[in-house]
Amino acid sequence: MAEERKSVALEKLVGRFGGDIVSTHSEFGDDTALVRREKIVEVCTFLRDDPDLVFDFAMDLTCVDYLGEEPRFEVVYHLYSLAKKRRVRIKARVPEEDPVIDTVIPVWVGMDWYEREAYDMYGIVFRNHPNLKRILMYDQFVGHPLRKDYPKARRQPTIGPEE
Amino acid sequence: MAVKREKDGAPGFLTTRFEALLAWGRKYSIYPFTFATACCGIEVMGAFGTHYDLSRFGAEVVRFSPRQADMLLVAGTVNYKMAPVLKRIYDQMLEPKWVVAMGACAASGGFYNNYSVLQGIDKILPVDVYIPGCPPNPEGIIDAVVAIQKMLETGAPRAAERWPIKI
Numbered sequence: 001m002a003e004e005r006k007s008v009a010l011e012k013l014v015g016r017f018g019g020d021i022v023s024t025h026s027e028f029g030d031d032t033a034l035v036r037r038e039k040i041v042e043v044c045t046f047l048r049d050d051p052d053l054v055f056d057f058a059m060d061l062t063c064v065d066y067l068g069e070e071p072r073f074e075v076v077y078h079l080y081s082l083a084k085k086r087r088v089r090i091k092a093r094v095p096e097e098d099p100v101i102d103t104v105i106p107v108w109v110g111m112d113w114y115e116r117e118a119y120d121m122y123g124i125v126f127r128n129h130p131n132l133k134r135i136l137m138y139d140q141f142v143g144h145p146l147r148k149d150y151p152k153a154r155r156q157p158t159i160g161p162e163e
Numbered sequence: 164m165a166v167k168r169e170k171d172g173a174p175g176f177l178t179t180r181f182e183a184l185l186a187w188g189r190k191y192s193i194y195p196f197t198f199a200t201a202c203c204g205i206e207v208m209g210a211f212g213t214h215y216d217l218s219r220f221g222a223e224v225v226r227f228s229p230r231q232a233d234m235l236l237v238a239g240t241v242n243y244k245m246a247p248v249l250k251r252i253y254d255q256m257l258e259p260k261w262v263v264a265m266g267a268c269a270a271s272g273g274f275y276n277n278y279s280v281l282q283g284i285d286k287i288l289p290v291d292v293y294i295p296g297c298p299p300n301p302e303g304i305i306d307a308v309v310a311i312q313k314m315l316e317t318g319a320p321r322a323a324e325r326w327p328i329k330i
Contacts, residue, residue, distance in 0.1 A: 137279070138244050145278035154278065156243050158287055 061114035191221035196232030201239030
């Protein structure tokens with residue numbers, strides 16, 4: 001095993017938020033923090049604004065469906081600091097019966113379409129999102145196709161020419 | 164259709180039925196409209212190119228307006244979101260019109276057995292000729308054009324006239 005590398009971002013996060021950071025690890029240099037979903041906007045704002053971190057580039061937002069686990073979904077944020085040349089991955093678990101998490105558009109405006117994609121494919125609701133509607137599938141589409149319990153053979157309604 | 168000759172053998176006049184004359188004219192002037200959404204479109208370009216030269220069969224005048232086209236050549240994957248666009252293009256074409264489903268995707272969805280892909284364009288359109296292959300050779304497209312020519316020659320009903328499902 002490689003020697004455990006100290007991560008500035010993770011140390012600062014734990015120092016600032018304490019118990020709201022559920023767990024961290026940085027195996028193979030992948031700095032990862034699992035945070036409570038109620039704190040996601042605060043955590044992201046801190047990561048962007050702290051002068052030692054400056055995570056100014058939100059590279060990706062996606063979701064993972066851990067079917068059978070509780071909470072079921074995990075929203076994943078990949079961040080990069082152009083100034084410090086560091087990466088960090090933030091995760092937050094979201095339960096199936098209440099798949100809601102706050103939007104991070106106020107922190108990074110570019111997260112708009114990623115959040116719409118996560119909503120479209122997994123049904124995660126981003127609270128306070130200004131335009132939360134499907135981005136890839138059409139409005140008449142039933143269900144969220146990347147959920148693990150979406151039936152593979154399900155066929156969707158064919159829609160007529162739009163008027 | 165028969166050509167009457169004068170007594171000295173010089174060409175004279177034509178006797179025919181009007182439908183046969185019309186079909187003869189249509190047979191060598193099938194204007195295609197290519198709806199290319201995937202790699203099959205590359206093979207379509209090959210078919211129109213100099214090597215295979217679809218113009219030998221009178222079908223080289225590609226129309227990029229459906230209102231001027233006779234043959235809708237669907238080459239590639241059609242997903243649920245694209246289906247209404249394809250249907251509208253079909254509706255905009257003037258009668259008589261023929262539809263060719265080129266390749267596995269247009270014919271059956273191909274290997275895209277998933278949530279987003281229409282499982283064959285015959286779910287929304289009457290299809291006259293299916294070309295198998297993934298993608299088919301340009302010969303396949305030529306074969307489809309010849310098949311439509313044969314339909315014209317024999318007066319076989321078009322798919323739209325005998326289609327089992329009401330569109």
